[in-house]
Amino acid sequence: MNLIPSSWSTPTFSCEDLQSSEIGVVQELYMASAPVALWDGKEQDPHYIELSYQEGILPEGGVKEKFRIQSIRLTTTEEIVGFISVYHGYPREDSLYLAMMCISGDFQNQGYGQEVMKHFLLEIGLLGYSEARVNVSLRNWAGLRFWTKSGFNRISGIFGDKEFAEGKFADIELINRW
Template identity: 25%
Template structure:
């Protein structure tokens, strides 16, 4: 089932290959953040992986991956992107793999609106929990997800030692 949703300021729909340049622009607008998050931080590579549904978790099934482009409902300007994987790591868990907003749409509540709309869509279904992976160097994202109720730490991964070019992530969970 393809996921999509609409809120007051956001229209989220499955991404298409034709939208690769727009997805690349979202990643490019977040270049400094990408450098903190992962070794793979090249916007064209990330955009290709996103539109071709190659951003799967370990042993992931492509049919469970839902990559969405976020647009303004009225003028169709690209707001950002959202990646959702259902059934990982367990059948009742929805995993938000990515949520990036274009720079001009940050700081005005659209990330919160997108997540809450997604949560409302998931609530009546078989999913009972939502997880997110957050880079430890991404303090704004840590604050964002914690304010949304992601209080339970379910895991930590990444490099063993801190330093330049090293990365680590916390996995946070919220019950629906």
């Protein structure tokens, strides 16, 4: 199976495998990224990026070798402004699962996330993948708008609580298939 390149780029950004020296900066971006507790009822993990780097975010039965986390840097300043983490070959061999994508709040709503996703999808298409999947909280309205605008317009399932109420949460798995 082909893994995304350890380094790839867009006109504005360079994306490279996360280095251990970058864990702290990327963890700060993750912690500042969004009100996750409002979406899924869980607090953000203060060790999420370190765990991702060391062990990976894996599906049941998954292996670390199929996981990759990368920093997203401005090419002009080398500043880390986000990250993307993916698992290759889940739930099907020709699927790529986006565990998370984050762009710093200072760079949101300017089309940068769309730019990264457009080039990312081109990269994985060249590797032979026929779809990408992402899980989004139904309460994450900005995320739902972003992912559907990025072509994730097929639903493979809705998971979680069955009714809407305070303290109840659900997610939707979206697919971009080409």
